[in-house]
Amino acid sequence: MSALRLSQVSLHYGATGGRAAPLVLEDISLTLDRGEFLSVIGRSGSGKTSLLNLAAGFVAPSSGRVEVDGNAVTGPGPDRAVVFQDDALFPWRRVLENVALPLKLAGVPRADRLERAHHWLTEVGLAGQGGKFVWQLSGGQRQRVGIARALAAEPRFLLMDEPLGALDAMTRDQMHELLLKLWQESHAGALLITHSVEEAVFLSTSVVVLAPEPGRIAFREELDFGRRFLAGEDPRSLKSEPAFIAARERLLAAIHEKETAR
Numbered sequence: 140m141s142a143l144r145l146s147q148v149s150l151h152y153g154a155t156g157g158r159a160a161p162l163v164l165e166d167i168s169l170t171l172d173r174g175e176f177l178s179v180i181g182r183s184g185s186g187k188t189s190l191l192n193l194a195a196g197f198v199a200p201s202s203g204r205v206e207v208d209g210n211a212v213t214g215p216g217p218d219r220a221v222v223f224q225d226d227a228l229f230p231w232r233r234v235l236e237n238v239a240l241p242l243k244l245a246g247v248p249r250a251d252r253l254e255r256a257h258h259w260l261t262e263v264g265l266a267g268q269g270g271k272f273v274w275q276l277s278g279g280q281r282q283r284v285g286i287a288r289a290l291a292a293e294p295r296f297l298l299m300d301e302p303l304g305a306l307d308a309m310t311r312d313q314m315h316e317l318l319l320k321l322w323q324e325s326h327a328g329a330l331l332i333t334h335s336v337e338e339a340v341f342l343s344t345s346v347v348v349l350a351p352e353p354g355r356i357a358f359r360e361e362l363d364f365g366r367r368f369l370a371g372e373d374p375r376s377l378k379s380e381p382a383f384i385a386a387r388e389r390l391l392a393a394i395h396e397k398e399t400a401r
C-alpha cells in the first residue's frame with residue numbers, strides 16, 4: 140500500500156531578527172495510506188497549513204522525515220497534488236486549459252491531456268464548461284475546476300488546504316458528497332485541512348486534532364461516515380445520527396481542551 144508518512148517531524152521556519160524561531164510543529168508522526176481520508180483540525184495557528192506544506196514538499200522539516208513509499212520527500216512532486224482555498228487558477232485562461240496545464244508542463248501530449256481534462260471536468264459536474272473563462276464561473280465552480288486540475292494529474296495523494304472555506308453552506312454540502320465520490324474514484328489518499336469539525340467528521344476515515352504552540356497531535360479519531368455515504372446511506376441521516384454528533388462533540392472538546400488548558 141502506497142503511503143505518505145511523517146515520522147517525528149518538527150518544524151521551525153528559521154530565525155527572524157536574531158531571535159530564535161519558535162517551534163511550529165513538534166514530533167508529528169502520521170501515515171496517510173492510499174484509500175484513506177485524513178483530516179487535520181485545530182485552532183488557528185496550530186500548524187495545520189504548515190503540516191500540509193511539509194507533506195507537499197513546499198517546506199522541509201527541521202527534524203524528522205517526510206516520505207512517500209519510503210523515499211524522502213525533497214520537494215513538490217506529481218505524486219502529490221494540492222488544492223488551495225483560493226483556487227489558484229489562471230482567470231484569463233479557459234477552464235479546460237486550466238485543468239490541462241499541469242499535464243502540459245508534465246509533457247503529456249495534447250490529445251491525451253485534453254481527453255483527461257474533459258474526463259475530470261465531467262467528473263466534477265462541469266462538462267460543457269471547458270470553453271468558459273475562469274472569471275465567468277461561481278466560487279463553487281472554480282473550486283471544482285481546481286479539484287479537477289489536481290485529479291487530472293492522477294496523483295497518489297490529494298492535499299487540500301481549506302478548499303471549501305469560502306463556499307456557502309449549501310454548496311459546501313454538495314461539495315462534500317462530490318469530494319467523497321472523487322476520492323473513491325481516484326483511489327488517492329486525501330489529506331484535508333479544515334476549520335469545520337462537521338466536515339471532518341463526515342468526510343474522513345481518520346481525524347487528527349492539532350494542539351497549538353507548538354503544533355502537536357492531541358487527539359485522533361477513526362470514522363466511517365464517508366464510507367457509509369459511499370455505500371449508499373443518506374447523508375442527512377448520517378449527519379443527524381447520535382454517533383455523528385458524539386464524534387463531533389469529542390473533536391470539539393479536544394480542540395477546546397487545549398485552549399482552556401493554556
Ligand SMILES: Nc1ncnc2c1ncn2[C@@H]1O[C@H](COP(=O)(O)OP(=O)(O)OP(=O)(O)O)[C@@H](O)[C@H]1O
Nearest residue numbers: 152163181182183184185186187188189190334354
Ligand atoms: N512562512 C512562514 N514563516 C514563518 N512563520 C510562519 C510561516 N507560515 C506559518 N508560520 C507560523 O507558523 C504557525 C502555524 O501557522 P499555520 O498557518 O501552519 O497554522 P494554521 O493552523 O494553518 O492556521 P490557520 O487555521 O489560521 O490557517 C503560526 O504561528 C504562523 O505564524
